[in-house]
Amino acid sequence: MAGGAGHPPRYKAGMAEPTPQTEAETPREAFDEGHLSRGFVSDVATRLERGDDEAVRAMVAPLRPADIAELFALVPENDRGPLAVAIGEALDADVMAELADYVREDVLAAMSVGAVAEMVMQLDTDDAVAIIEDLEDDEAREVLDALAPEDRADIVAALNYPEESAGRLMQRELVAVPEAVTVGDVIEQVRVTIDPATDFWEIFVIDTERRPVGTMRLSWLLTTPPEVAVADVMQREQTLIPVDMDQEEVALLFQKYALISAAVVDGGGRLVGVITVDDVVHIIQEEAGEDALKLSGAGDGDINEPILETYKTRSRWLIANLGTAMVSSSVITMFEPTIEKLVVLAALTPIVASVGGNAGTQTMAVAVRALATNQLTESNTQRTIWREIRVAMLNGGTIAALVGIGTAVIFGNPVLGLVIAAAVLFNIMVAGLAGVMVPVALERWGADPAVASSVFVTMMTDTLGFLSFLGLATMVGVANLS
Structure with a gap:
């Protein structure tokens, strides 16, 4: 799958670089203390009622993915479907990854199976699984059938793990190299085999049975002479996360050891995925709020919940x-x-x-x-x-x-x-x-x-x-x- 939603856009060689987008391009009156203003949201809703999709697209165009996701949460529930249709291509994988659960369900309901499948292929495994979970069983099967065999296999494998486990949280997109190669070999392998849309912070070193034996940071890769063996510069001490570990325990490990990423291993100790800190930040946030809400008996505490x-x-x-x-x-x-x-x-x-x-x-x-x-x-x-x-x-x-x-x-x-x-x-x-x-x-x-x-x-x-x-x-x- 292509790289992660929620990250800046990435471009392959030969593509024209777009003009960098900054918040200054968005009308200042659209924001109120960092959030979309009431007037802006009201204007969007009014234009949706009039069927003026072109005006809606123009208003949404300067917004960042997180702002578009916020707009979906702020408009009335019955406007979310029309808004999804109106903004067209602006509703991309980055926006979908930012949507709250109940809001995402409303948006998915307005999308065709083909559009959902195309979006799922752009997402990391963990974000793709979150979308598939929100679909009805028959729709989920249709979306899975529309995916490439490799992508479908990754998602089905992730869905087989328990909910809120490391298996559901991990991404399968990672860089792993054997211990016997040199730094120059690794750089060449990354250039040739890794999709430019894949984000990674560490390179995992594995043995012949795909068991992790160490890690190598990108900074080491860029500053080490190419003829040096990976075995001589890698860090052998690492934190391995069992695939069935609860996501709350995963978050505690990231906090305790200040991790940026960590390898996920199956029962046989083989490397099956990676968890990155951006995913864990969301988990920490969710778990902290979840405990507070449970103490009061308020359920999920989502104001978009039916x-x-x-x-x-x-x-x-x-x-x-x-x-x-x-x-x-x-x-x-x-x-x-x-x-x-x-x-x-x-x-x-x-x-x-x-x-x-x-x-x-x-x-x-x-x-x-x-x-x-x-x-x-x-x-x-x-x-x-x-x-x-x-x-x-x-x-x-x-x-x-x-x-x-x-x-x-x-x-x-x-x-x-x-x-x-x-x-x-x-x-x-x-x-x-x-x-x-x-x-x-x-x-x-x-x-x-x-x-x-x-x-x-x-x-x-x-x-x-x-x-x-x-x-x-x-x-x-x-x-x-x-």
Whole structure:
């Protein structure tokens, strides 16, 4: 396949060099703080409604691929198909690679199978797979049938790997040379056999069974005399990525070792692809946002997601929260006689639960992020739990003192102040412990801590907050609190 979407255009020898495109060519009024302005988007939509495709093409022509992708996301959903038709050749592989998932589905629906197939052939394997995944089964088969056998084989092989794995993320376009050749041989091989549209930053050195034995940077290739053997200048230490490794773990390796690219190997240790840092940047971005959205139960969090799908995702989460809230509320009914004798307890009870819930959310967010970035492992779990307990003790002591003094002053009752202070201290301690232990336990059991932690931590802080405050109040006696 031709080289990567999202990269600058590349030209073969003999082709005329186009005039370099800069943002200055785009009308200044089209942008507002780096984004397409509301007026520009509105003008495009108006011309689409009038059927003035020529005017739309003229407006879009100066835009960069990322700007065109942004335009597709900003216009109304029913305008995306007409916009794809109107801009014609401006909708190229670079633009398609920049489109958000749900927006890309709308755009693909407006394209013919032949146009999609032609675009897929221009993309790197990982971007091509993303497009094929968005198609209906029959359309995907038609597109695959329209591809060259070699391109089709690469995409089908990638689709056989698990979703969000290195196999799906990798590109098959790479440069690999045997260890026995010289630098001059490598340069000649690259000139003769490598498509000029292929981007690469490292050359992989392989043995006779295609197992990676080292790497060679382009800077070394350009600065080393041609008669020098590759074996004498290559770097033997390298990071190899198993083809079935989860993309989140891949991203962590790139962060940890500051990688530009890394070889992907199959079960037999043979080189099958390469992952580059530009792909990993997107993964880091996606995973970070994904965990935050899972904690809130907001699903994908894509504003272009169909309303029905968003409803299904969020309603399941809210129903689960309703169930845990009923467990917490049942604790209050247990102490109904105490509350009836001293109504002020009903006003103070939510404070205990709320403060504990917020403390638990803070700890849980830190724990989930630490698990996602491999900062929290089995070797330091106990130390982390003890750390959060100490933080909870400090926070609990401070908040308990403030709540206790405030309650005693406002209601003129020091005993009531001591009761709520003790309950707040206890609940914040519970929150600190649960905020770490629940995500860790879920992760150890193979569940995603970002998805379920919030439900369990909230239930624990609410239930134990109500139980501690109303239980202490009952033990002390309503007469002493009145």
